[in-house]
Amino acid sequence: xxxxxxxxxxKVAKRGQDVALRCDPISGHVSLFWYQQALGQGPExxxxxxxxxxxxxxxxxxxxxxxxxPEGSVSTLKIQRTQQEDSAVYLCASSLVRTENTExxxxxxxxxxxx
Amino acid sequence: DAKTTQPNSMESNEEEPVHLPCNHSTISGTDxxxxxxxxxxQGPEYVIHGLTSNxxxxxxxxxxxxxxxxxxxxxxxxTLRDAAVYxxxxxxxxxxxxxxxxxxxxxxxIQP
Numbered sequence: 333x334x335x336x337x338x339x340x341x342x343k344v345a346k347r348g349q350d351v352a353l354r355c356d357p358i359s360g361h362v363s364l365f366w367y368q369q370a371l372g373q374g375p376e377x378x379x380x381x382x383x384x385x386x387x388x389x390x391x392x393x394x395x396x397x398x399x400x401x402p403e404g405s406v407s408t409l410k411i412q413r414t415q416q417e418d419s420a421v422y423l424c425a426s427s428l429v430r431t432e433n434t435e436x437x438x439x440x441x442x443x444x445x446x447x
Numbered sequence: 448d449a450k451t452t453q454p455n456s457m458e459s460n461e462e463e464p465v466h467l468p469c470n471h472s473t474i475s476g477t478d479x480x481x482x483x484x485x486x487x488x489q490g491p492e493y494v495i496h497g498l499t500s501n502x503x504x505x506x507x508x509x510x511x512x513x514x515x516x517x518x519x520x521x522x523x524x525x526t527l528r529d530a531a532v533y534x535x536x537x538x539x540x541x542x543x544x545x546x547x548x549x550x551x552x553x554x555x556x557i558q559p
Contacts, residue, residue: 365547367546374551375549377546378546380546430545432540433479433540438490439490440490441490
């Protein structure tokens with residue numbers, strides 16, 4: 333496809349379960365970002381990859397959150413032992429390069445509900 | 448990255464121009480001004496960006512004040528599909544945060 337694809341679109345997890353969220357960026361895009369968006373708030377940065385290297389993980393809220401991009405294309409955000417406060421929309425974005433003079437393309441997000 | 452200030456919400460009528468303001472009084476000389484919008488149940492969508500000069504594209508125009516402490520996103524003829532949250536974001540050249548800092552944005556309501 334032409335855009336950023338995220339799956340699943342919706343995920344319901346029981347508290348304590350592990351979840352894995354997938355992001356397929358636009359082909360050829362070097363930079364990949366994950367964001368978390370709580371209800372009624374703007375997206376908040378979680379982590380950034382340049383190819384397969386995770387260069388910034390300063391936004392990950394706890395060590396239960398883990399992201400990888402092993403071959404520099406598809407990325408997975410994993411949340412272990414989910415808690416209710418993890419309920420949010422998780423957005424993935426990619427850009428050709430990471431500069432201030434380029435645009436980022438966002439997926440539609442995965443809505444995670446922890447019950 | 449420097450902070451931006453936007454009104455919480457604005458209302459406009461369909462087929463009229465809309466001017467969305469953004470204040471960024473602490474902007475540095477290397478900060479680019481970006482605008483994104485987010486339609487309901489969608490991911491954010493890039494609208495436009497600029498550094499010093501006014502910019503136009505098929506979606507909108509960006510007017511940047513001479514001192515760069517403020518900017519205005521202009522939708523020339525609003526439609527119901529333009530109802531969204533609009534985010535004004537600064538991106539620093541040669542450093543700064545890796546991700547976009549969104550803030551709360553302006554919720555634009557379009558009346559038919």
